[in-house]
Amino acid sequence: ETGVTQSPTHLIKTRGQQVTLRCSSQSGHNTVSWYQQALGQGPQFIFQYYREEENGRGNFPPRFSGLQFPNYSSELNVNALELDDSALYLCASNPGGQGTDTQYFGPGTRLTVL
Amino acid sequence: GQSLEQPSEVTAVEGAIVQINCTYQTSGFYGLSWYQQHDGGAPTFLSYNALDGLEETGRFSSFLSRSDSYGYLLLQELQMKDSASYFCAVRPLTGGGNKLTFGTGTQLKVEL
Numbered sequence: 001e002t003g004v005t006q007s008p009t010h011l012i013k014t015r016g017q018q019v020t021l022r023c024s025s026q027s028g029h030n031t032v033s034w035y036q037q038a039l040g041q042g043p044q045f046i047f048q049y050y051r052e053e054e055n056g057r058g059n060f061p062p063r064f065s066g067l068q069f070p071n072y073s074s075e076l077n078v079n080a081l082e083l084d085d086s087a088l089y090l091c092a093s094n095p096g097g098q099g100t101d102t103q104y105f106g107p108g109t110r111l112t113v114l
Numbered sequence: 115g116q117s118l119e120q121p122s123e124v125t126a127v128e129g130a131i132v133q134i135n136c137t138y139q140t141s142g143f144y145g146l147s148w149y150q151q152h153d154g155g156a157p158t159f160l161s162y163n164a165l166d167g168l169e170e171t172g173r174f175s176s177f178l179s180r181s182d183s184y185g186y187l188l189l190q191e192l193q194m195k196d197s198a199s200y201f202c203a204v205r206p207l208t209g210g211g212n213k214l215t216f217g218t219g220t221q222l223k224v225e226l
Contacts, residue, residue, distance in 0.1 A: 002156065033212055042118075042201050042216030043157065056213050090156065094212060101147045101205045103214060105156040 002026055004093050004106035012112045013081050021076040021109045023091035030095070032074040033103065034066060037088040049074055078111075086113045116140040118202050118217030125223045126192055134187045134220045136202035143204035146178045146185045147214070152198045160200075161187065189222070197224045 003026035013019050025032050031050045035043035045058035049068035063079040072093070078085055088110050092103035118138040126132040136146065145164035149157040163169050163178035163185065175188040189196055202217040 002158070004156075031212060033214075035214075040219070042203075042219045043214075045213045045215070048212060058213065101145055101162050101203070101212075101214065102159050103157075103212065105158065107156045 002093075002104040002106065004029075004091060004104050006089075006091055006106040006109050008109060009107070010110045010112075012114065014114050015081055015083060017081050017113075018077065018079045019081060019111060021078075021089050021091075021111070023074045023076070023093075023106055025072045025074070025091075025093035026095075026104050028095055029093035029104070030072050031093060032068060032072065033092045034074070034076045035090040035092065035105075036060075036085075037090060037108070039087070043090055046076070081113045083113050086111060116143070116204060116206055116215040118204065118215065120200075120202060120217045120220045122218070123221045123223070125225060127225050128192055128194060130192050131188065131190050132192060132222065134189070134200050134222065136185045136187075136217050138183050138185070138202075138204065138217075140183075140204055140206065140215075142207040143215075144207065145205070146176070147203045147205075148174075148176050148187045149201045149203060149216075150198050151201065151219075157201065192224050194224050194226075197222060 005024045033048040034046040037043040048056040052068045067075045088108040090108045092105045148160040151157040161176035178185040203214045
């Protein structure tokens with residue numbers, strides 16, 4: 001157990017809808033990253049937040065957005081859902097803004113878009 | 115860009131030793147990490163190589179050769195609970211932050 005929690009566990013939406021996923025970082029961690037993991041593939045980096053600012057983004061369109069709150073919890077918002085957005089969404093935290101290869105992942109939210 | 119290739123599936127028997135390879139094409143990275151992910155679970159950090167050579171952590175060892183663009187994870191004394199997916203990953207020198215680029219993943223099946 002990493003101490004990183006995510007909600008909800010599972011979610012079903014229809015195409016065109018919007019979704020918000022939530023993540024609580026491990027205590028003392030001020031950096032959170034979000035990843036998308038399609039079935040049978042490795043996680044793909046979406047973006048990262050450090051002290052409430054986005055400081056890194058992967059190849060995802062602007063309809064993927066996020067927030068980080070003063071308590072370092074985070075949200076991932078996806079607008080205009082598409083079928084290909086069906087995936088496991090993982091958040092990961094680590095203790096500092098400095099680069100580190102050790103990410104502490106939450107259990108993920110399984111999103112299904114119909 | 116970064117590209118990390120792994121065998122899709124490896125099968126071994128309990129008690130055996132298995133090696134999971136990772137070959138990469140990358141413009142530069144800090145080190146090579148390995149993560150384990152059980153079905154429906156979170157990826158968990160296993161091992162990290164910043165420098166070339168072998169790192170040993172209990173039953174798990176990891177190796178990196180930058181000159182060969184190659185690394186591997188070695189699992190000894192396999193147990194049924196080791197059945198999971200294993201991912202290599204790098205943190206690129208450019209792009210900032212803690213972005214990890216993951217490999218294609220290897221599903222390990224441990225049989226009796």
